[in-house]
Amino acid sequence: MSFLHPAGPSIELGINIDHVATLRNARGTRYPDPVEAALQAEEAGADAITLHLREDRRHIRDADVQAIRPLLRTRMNLEAAVTSEMLDFACTIQPQDVCLVPEKRNEVTTEGGLDVVGHFAQVQAAIKQLQEAGIRVSLFIDPDAEQIQAAAEAGAPVIELHTGRYAEVTEEKELQIELLRIRSSVEEGIKRGLKVNAGHGLHYTNVQAVAAIPDIAELNIGHAVVAHAVFVGWRNAISEMKAIMVKARLGQA
Numbered sequence: 107m108s109f110l111h112p113a114g115p116s117i118e119l120g121i122n123i124d125h126v127a128t129l130r131n132a133r134g135t136r137y138p139d140p141v142e143a144a145l146q147a148e149e150a151g152a153d154a155i156t157l158h159l160r161e162d163r164r165h166i167r168d169a170d171v172q173a174i175r176p177l178l179r180t181r182m183n184l185e186a187a188v189t190s191e192m193l194d195f196a197c198t199i200q201p202q203d204v205c206l207v208p209e210k211r212n213e214v215t216t217e218g219g220l221d222v223v224g225h226f227a228q229v230q231a232a233i234k235q236l237q238e239a240g241i242r243v244s245l246f247i248d249p250d251a252e253q254i255q256a257a258a259e260a261g262a263p264v265i266e267l268h269t270g271r272y273a274e275v276t277e278e279k280e281l282q283i284e285l286l287r288i289r290s291s292v293e294e295g296i297k298r299g300l301k302v303n304a305g306h307g308l309h310y311t312n313v314q315a316v317a318a319i320p321d322i323a324e325l326n327i328g329h330a331v332v333a334h335a336v337f338v339g340w341r342n343a344i345s346e347m348k349a350i351m352v353k354a355r356l357g358q359a
């Protein structure tokens with residue numbers, strides 16, 4: 107049985123705090139504190155806190171996840187690779203959402219979506235393990251019809267479309283092609299009864315067109331917000347992003 111999940115006029119913002127931890131780790135200090143960042147983000151209008159516990163622990167660490175989980179008043183969206191270590195950790199932490207992502211040790215950032223088609227049985231088993239622990243599972247995938255179909259068949263109730271390619275292209279024609287890919291992927295996801303989120307590489311001048319797509323439920327944004335906070339402050343950077351998204355969704359961008 108499938109349920110339709112049209113997001114309607116509202117759109118949520120998941121603030122990714124990974125790069126608050128990147129800054130902390132650069133000097134081995136205790137500041138800036140990801141816990142404080144998460145709590146202030148909620149106060150500034152974030153609807154969820156997203157954090158990616160990478161296998162190499164380059165930014166977020168286990169202790170950050172453990173400290174943040176009981177303090178959140180919104181929800182935690184924990185991004186994790188499909189490994190037994192990460193799945194077991196997630197089951198212990200019990201975030202509201204786990205977003206399964208692909209990981210390459212030497213990548214600068216997440217380069218593409220999870221290949222659900224190619225690793226169907228492994229992803230399906232991961233979804234089952236997390237769901238049995240009461241966790242909602244999202245799959246971070248490319249805006250691609252085959253991957254969306256596989257995500258639905260594997261039992262994921264949520265997908266997050268990787269917007270990295272859209273964020274990277276510079277030519278207007280290519281940009282429109284990428285936007286079209288995202289729009290038709292949103293339709294495909296909704297048709298299959300999925301909640302459709304999106305994220306990666308979104309910033310203050312490219313988020314509008316994505317936020318305007320009516321059925322996207324949530325955008326997860328991190329790097330650009332942390333960067334903007336250097337100039338305007340953390341809370342302002344978050345409320346500014348949220349206001350841009352809401353305006354775009356209401357057709358006022």
Ligand SMILES: CC(=O)[C@@H](O)[C@H](O)COP(=O)(O)O
Binds near residue numbers: 124158160215305
């Ligand atoms: C999966 C994803 O898109 C985000 O977690 C993003 O990757 C931020 O973390 P990195 O910059 O470490 O990739």
Ligand SMILES: NCC(=O)COP(=O)(O)O
Binds near residue numbers: 266305308330
């Ligand atoms: N899943 C995407 C995310 O959490 C944020 O990515 P970015 O804005 O840091 O590129």
